[in-house]
Amino acid sequence: MPDGGFVISAIEPADKNLLKAYCIPGAKCVISGNTVTVSYDESMMSATVENELHELEKEVQTAKSQLRLVDYDAISERIAKIDPEDVFDLESRDSVIDEIKSISRMLIEQREVEVRSVWYVPLEKSQKAVYKTVEAMKEAGINQLCLGIVSDGKSIVRVPDMKIYKADSRSYHFDILQTYVSACKEQGIELVVSIPVFFGGDGAACTPYLTLTNGGEINAEHFASPANDEFFEEITEYFSYIATHYAIDGIQYDYIRYPYFDGTTDFGYDDASKKLFTAETGLGADVIDGIAKQLRAHENWNDWVNFKTSLIDRRVAELSEKIRSLRPDIYISAAVANDTGADFYCQDSSHWLAAGNVDGIYPMSYSAGIFPEATKKFGSYMTDSSYLIMGNGAYMSLSLDEMYRQFNEQAIFGGDGIAFFEWGAYVDHGYAAAFEKDVMSKPALSFTYAESASIEALRTMAAARFELYFAESGKTGDTLDTDMSLVEMYTVLAAYGNDYLTQDIELALRIEKMSKADKKGGNYLVSESSDEPSSEASAGASGSVEESGASVTDSDASASSDSGEAGNSNVLPWIIGGVLAVAAVAVGVIFGRKKK
Template sequence: MHKIFFLLILLMTGITGLFASEPPATEVRAVWLTTNYGLDWPRNRTSLEVQKRELIEILDSLKSHNFNTVLFQVRGRGEVLYRSRIEPMMSLIAPAGPGQPPFDPLAFVVEECHKRGLACHAWVVTYPLGNNTHVRSLGAQSVTKKNPSITKQFQKEWFLDPGNPRTDDYLVSIVQEIVTGYDVDGIHFDYIRYPDNRGRFPDDGMYRLYGKGKTRDEWRRDNITRFVTRIYDIVKSVKPWVQVSSAPLGRYRTLAGNGVGWTALETVSQDAGKWMMMGKHDAIYPMMYYKERLFYPFVDDWLNHNNGRIVVPGLGAYQMIELGWSHRDILNQVDYTRDKEVHGQAYFRAENVLSNTKGILRELGSYYRYPAKLPPMTWLSDTIPDSPNDLRAEKNEEGLFELSWEGKGSARVTYNVYRSETDTLSLDRAEKLIAVGLREPQFRYRAEENDKAYYYYITTSDAYRNESVPCVPVFFYHSAIEK
């Protein structure tokens, strides 16, 4: 039965691209922007100005292709991309020029994302600290030197020890620096798990001290869940609108013998479904870098555990290079997620999409041909914000069509712009959207002078992505000749 179902899905998506025809108005469209080894950024290692331009070019491209979320890797293996009192800055960042203040990559990317209506989540590598060579390169600033009791060496790599409660304290201090110091939209955890099962992680001492009658597997799962619970509660106490998410392994658990050998729950003590069911995650971005029977049923399983939270499958764009996938393999998965009304898609990694590997970016143009709003986090707040007031429209001196309105005065408010040929509007119609995530109460664009008249509407979205009803529209006739 399962084989027949999967064959039907493949035939439907592969032949027709069925679901690409009607993009949803609300959908996460994310990329992992990898800074480890400078894979996505920075490519240049000598000029800070070039590094800034590189990052702006990436964000401009994401915006122009109607992506809406950037998962920016702000902590690698024991080093960071923000001004931290706890861990050293990544050596990839070029020095500032004479008389220039030190560069803060996270502050820069948050500001530039928000200018473009993009959400920016701080992507944190949780437990891995790197190999001996890397740890030595950090010198006395490495946590292995400053706080060796919470670190362990395993398989020639160093890790923070999830079984030591003091590890939680250390990671909490890092997350608090980020959340209190930066206007991030989310905290996103990667490698929030034990190392894989090639050997035995050296935690005998901690297990004897804290195991309390549990099996080692139970104890390890509980260690990760303990940290997830604590960090969720702390983030919400500081800024409750900041989305807490993680990227677990793509297969939560073995399903009827399918997926044996590499699952979040059974292999690396990562009970991510439980985190959702407990209400200690706002979103999950499982790394679903597989095809067919190792993809479709596991999407369904994540949905069965989402507890009304956001599920965004991570799609392996890099597999078009590493395993020779076609772009159709990726698009089939986009089709399936839309058919299942999953909350969106994330791509690993940015460069594999933006470089148009095997034509993927071109093909996604039809899927993402309109902007998309982000899903509301109604479990945190379901209050509907007020609509904007006093919407005005004009053609300015530069020949641009300009909308302006009375804003709501909150730094966490954003605005969405709709255009309709009629005086009725459905907020669920993606083709009516022309801009999302605006931070200022104005919008300009070069409208086609096509002798058509449109109604323009603005809505307000609050920090939890709840959307207001539309404001009173303005009516504007786009013509080269004044009428």
């Protein structure tokens, strides 16, 4: 800002839009009393371009200081061709600014090793639609799919004796999850199954398990009480079934927390929670009633919050212990809230990581402008054997510029990858089409899917960054010996006191520390007779688990257009099977009653 200048700001939406439309860098601004007059004509257009060009040149220097591995020669060549004097109207100005933005995106490093994930709840109605979705993800540069298999109290997998969920009607036509497993393996996409822990069960079935508000009401989102042992046994069985019947690559805990505390409505006032609180703290019903009324003003509020947080911690530990006993070869992660205030969700993901109860976290940092601080905050939770994937709010219709910023910021500030929420929005808003042209035009390795290949690629990246460091500093030095051990490479690089030099080997060491490679190939899946409607749907449903992935996705259109193929063609076998199943149940009931 020039000496004697002013800052013109806006708060109200209408005023913000006015500033965006007329207060263009390079415009002339005159302040007279309470009146602000902004003028912008042809003579000022070149000033706009000069300002944008100046910012771009600063970005280039920043990229070099951060040792980003990008094509600086190509960038310099394109910058040299820009002449502000060639701007003579709005059209030519906009064309030049678009070129500057395009060059700016060349400064975003395409890391050879990073997770590029999407969340997705499947909409497909046929096997063919599933394969088309997964293929589209692959083409978009996605290397990991976090597949939500429970939505609105319905499960796409029909687990025997399932009490807390209803079966999705599509599951009677084909095995949706197994089709994803097969399709993802074919495309080389890592498949992580995302399951809500305390949220979203079938309302009618889960009523006895639900937590209550401080007003004694049931939460509309059907959150189960973390203190209810019967519910936790049911959800543990559900996780166990998925882990032992499908060759998935990872499991992710979603909604493993309490509902959001907004300062007025609190949760955890069901009988199971109150009884457990009294047993653990010695504080009786009168104290709980007081907390329900006074909330943060009550002297025992922190005791209440600590109790709920510790309870969630224990449930995470118990669930992970069970899953790891069944599938030691897969990674366990958690999607966590961005707000980490102690009483907001009673969700302490830093503790889970420190205790080794989860391998990684996916913070849902969905808003614009928060990635730098959020990435640094959650990055501080990392251990030498954990990872951080930043959640991006594609569904919020973020600007394309903001999407590019977040893709860049998660890498700069310590993230190990990005997860877009969710696939449909990522495609519909045009982000996929844009990213696959530049920042995701080259494939990347997911280190939780291709461990060995990732470590080797990180060695090469570290050597390239080492070379760039000397080129930019004007110093002379030896090339980095990539045949050294990772510890030796880290020691050599750390001696230069530059964190950007060590970032690749630091990740490689974490990959090595948390590796599941020695567990791969084990025979962890249950072998049983298949009742699938077609061989395609049941392919790979049992047998050994290898280092391979899975994924799924599709738009509503492709799901609907193919709904008449595999879906309808399998109706007859299922009708016959259904009749036989009903008959079998009837016989079972008769004999069961006789036995009683």
